[in-house]
Amino acid sequence: MFIGTEKLTYTYMSGTPFAATALNEVSFSLGKGEITLIIGPSGSGKSTLIQHLNGLLKPSSGRVYFKGQAIGSDKGELLRLRRRIGLVFQIPEEHFFSETIYDEIAFAPRNLGLAESEVRIRVKDALEKVGLRAEQLQYRHPFQLSAGQKRLVAVASVLSMNPEVLILDEPTAGLDPSHRRNLFALLDNLNRSGGLTVIISTHHLDDVVALAHSVFVLQGGRMVLAGPPSEIFTTREKLYDLGLSLPSVTEIMHSVKEKGLPVKTNIYTLAGARQEINRLKGRPGR
Amino acid sequence: MVNRPEIIVEARNLAYHYPGEEATSFPALSGINVAVYRGEYLALIGPNGSGKTTLLKLFNALLVPSDGEVRVEGVSTIDEVEIPRIRRICGMIFQNPDNQLVATTVEEDIAFGLENLALPSAEIRQRVGEVARMLNLEHLLQQPPHLLSGGEKQRVAIAGVLAMQPGCILMDEPTAMLDTASRRDVNDMVRMLRQNHNIAVVHVTHFPEEAAFAERVIVLNQGRLVRQGPPKAVLTDLSLLHSLGLQSTAASELAALLREDGFELPSQLLHNRELVDSLCSLELKS
Numbered sequence: 001m002f003i004g005t006e007k008l009t010y011t012y013m014s015g016t017p018f019a020a021t022a023l024n025e026v027s028f029s030l031g032k033g034e035i036t037l038i039i040g041p042s043g044s045g046k047s048t049l050i051q052h053l054n055g056l057l058k059p060s061s062g063r064v065y066f067k068g069q070a071i072g073s074d075k076g077e078l079l080r081l082r083r084r085i086g087l088v089f090q091i092p093e094e095h096f097f098s099e100t101i102y103d104e105i106a107f108a109p110r111n112l113g114l115a116e117s118e119v120r121i122r123v124k125d126a127l128e129k130v131g132l133r134a135e136q137l138q139y140r141h142p143f144q145l146s147a148g149q150k151r152l153v154a155v156a157s158v159l160s161m162n163p164e165v166l167i168l169d170e171p172t173a174g175l176d177p178s179h180r181r182n183l184f185a186l187l188d189n190l191n192r193s194g195g196l197t198v199i200i201s202t203h204h205l206d207d208v209v210a211l212a213h214s215v216f217v218l219q220g221g222r223m224v225l226a227g228p229p230s231e232i233f234t235t236r237e238k239l240y241d242l243g244l245s246l247p248s249v250t251e252i253m254h255s256v257k258e259k260g261l262p263v264k265t266n267i268y269t270l271a272g273a274r275q276e277i278n279r280l281k282g283r284p285g286r
Numbered sequence: 287m288v289n290r291p292e293i294i295v296e297a298r299n300l301a302y303h304y305p306g307e308e309a310t311s312f313p314a315l316s317g318i319n320v321a322v323y324r325g326e327y328l329a330l331i332g333p334n335g336s337g338k339t340t341l342l343k344l345f346n347a348l349l350v351p352s353d354g355e356v357r358v359e360g361v362s363t364i365d366e367v368e369i370p371r372i373r374r375i376c377g378m379i380f381q382n383p384d385n386q387l388v389a390t391t392v393e394e395d396i397a398f399g400l401e402n403l404a405l406p407s408a409e410i411r412q413r414v415g416e417v418a419r420m421l422n423l424e425h426l427l428q429q430p431p432h433l434l435s436g437g438e439k440q441r442v443a444i445a446g447v448l449a450m451q452p453g454c455i456l457m458d459e460p461t462a463m464l465d466t467a468s469r470r471d472v473n474d475m476v477r478m479l480r481q482n483h484n485i486a487v488v489h490v491t492h493f494p495e496e497a498a499f500a501e502r503v504i505v506l507n508q509g510r511l512v513r514q515g516p517p518k519a520v521l522t523d524l525s526l527l528h529s530l531g532l533q534s535t536a537a538s539e540l541a542a543l544l545r546e547d548g549f550e551l552p553s554q555l556l557h558n559r560e561l562v563d564s565l566c567s568l569e570l571k572s
């Protein structure tokens with residue numbers, strides 16, 4: 001097991017009248033180099049699960065594993081763990097701690113003891129990878145940005161750490177289509193070329209399902225479905241019952257099929273849908 | 287008598303520069319001329335950093351123009367004594383549902399703005415009751431806001447604005463952080479408001495499926511207004527959208543690809559249902 005949990009249970013404000021069990025015996029196991037999606041209605045436990053994976057929350061019971069080892073509670077060890085497992089928070093601006101965007105992104109490379117000239121290169125590189133121009137905004141305060149730009153800066157500041165595992169909590173909320181696609185292409189690329197393991201929680205499945213090796217579905221703190229996309233998105237009723245949706249293209253294919261045209265529905269991209277509809281009908285001759 | 291649509295908000299030659307802006311970047315807004323008409327449903331789209339949030343903040347006097355002017359029901363936002371009235375006419379809903387609720391119960395939250403107007407308490411009760419009925423929040427009135435789902439929080443925030451009997455509601459990506467069910471909930475509500483011809487809605491969104499329901503779409507890019515028109519015209523102009531890094535609805539994007547392959551599909555198709563129906567009727571012909 002590269003990263004995973006065993007009967008992970010977590011209760012917020014345990015021992016008080018406000019105790020709330022956010023995760024209930026969640027077990028899963030991921031291999032190195034997998035891309036995994038975590039979906040589920042809000043409040044289902046996605047963020048709580050994610051924060052266990054890099055040791056920010058400590059299980060009430062059960063365990064979290066990284067590279068075969070249970071994550072312990074030694075402070076120094078946890079600190080090292082958080083450098084290898086990078087986390088982009090759901091609300092990034094709550095976690096900015098620097099006076100400038102440059103310093104925010106430079107934090108990790110500086111920690112590695114790199115020379116400032118090298119740090120500068122890393123900052124510029126990280127910003128460009130997410131689709132922002134360093135010279136345009138690196139000396140601003142992180143709050144002096146649009147909503148989407150803040151999220152992209154948060155991604156850049158974790159990328160500059162060169163993590164082995166990258167976890168993103170609802171990373172595309174507020175991103176425009178081209179920055180969203182750029183982010184997914186970047187993750188795909190890092191995964192293919194460097195074996196980066198990626199875990200993404202999201203409500204918006206467009207452009208991302210095609211990259212995913214596995215999908216976990218949470219509801220009420222339990223893992224209710226898990227499997228490859230082709231399994232999870234074949235029937236829509238179960239997902240509808242959970243209050244979830246499908247990728248827009250998959251939704252269209254399901255509706256076409258419902259109308260009686262025999263199309264495949266395990267299709268997640270526009271290109272895939274185009275091909276499938278052409279296959280079905282042939283080119284209408286003229 | 288000629289029935290001219292009445293203007294609620296108007297920007298003339300509007301420009302805005304943030305104090306922190308570098309010389310290397312463009313002003314947040316420049317040369318904006320636009321009007322919002324009473325009762326209309328307007329979608330505002332554009333890439334990250336194009337100026338959408340800035341424009342909303344100028345509309346309700348959270349920012350004052352660097353150049354040009356904004357008038358709300360004819361009154362310039364530069365006039366400080368008019369600011370309370372301007373904010374009452376133009377209420378704002380933000381992206382993060384957790385940042386806007388202040389009181390200890392939903393009822394108090396909806397009443398919050400009214401209390402500040404020093405209205406008689408009978409009138410406050412009556413107005414709160416009315417909007418709670420309208421938005422289906424009656425069963426939640428005694429709940430503490432932090433126990434609500436994201437979608438319910440957004441509906442409470444909208445109720446608080448509606449209780450002020452505004453001329454215009456400004457919504458900055460109200461669904462970006464919501465799950466599928468809550469997103470549907472808020473969108474249904476926005477569409478219901480649309481039947482009320484006294485309230486204009488300006489809806490900033492990165493979801494083309496949401497913009498497709500507006501009566502008019504405005505496109506910003508690099509601080510400039512680059513296009514406006516009905517969704518059937520703007521959202522089917524794929525070359526414009528793509529050149530800005532934007533996208534149309536999945537149905538419209540897929541239809542364009544299929545047209546290239548020789549499928550004869552209506553040119554102004556935006557919604558899934560339209561695509562599915564057209565595809566199925568093609569089948570009948572061939």
Ligand SMILES: Nc1ncnc2c1ncn2[C@@H]1O[C@H](COP(=O)(O)OP(=O)(O)OP(=O)(O)O)[C@@H](O)[C@H]1O
Pocket residue numbers: 143144145146147148149174176304305306307313314332333334335336337338339340341
């Ligand atoms: N407080 C600030 N100080 C300096 N510049 C800012 C500030 N807020 C925003 N900007 C800049 O102004 C421009 C417009 O920002 P705005 O927030 O209006 O964009 P937006 O269209 O709402 O983007 P998004 O889709 O990411 O929310 C951007 O270039 C942004 O970097």
Ligand SMILES: Nc1ncnc2c1ncn2[C@@H]1O[C@H](COP(=O)(O)OP(=O)(O)O)[C@@H](O)[C@H]1O
Pocket residue numbers: 012013020021022040041042043044045046047048049
């Ligand atoms: N800091 C907290 N204190 C108390 N309860 C919390 C806290 N954070 C989350 N919860 C509760 O835990 C459950 C799971 O929440 P979360 O992990 O944020 O779900 P998701 O990310 O899927 O929306 C919810 O019932 C939520 O109300």
Ligand SMILES: [Mg+2]
Pocket residue numbers: 046047048090169
């Ligand atoms: Mg969450």
Ligand SMILES: [Mg+2]
Pocket residue numbers: 146147148338339340458
């Ligand atoms: Mg914005």
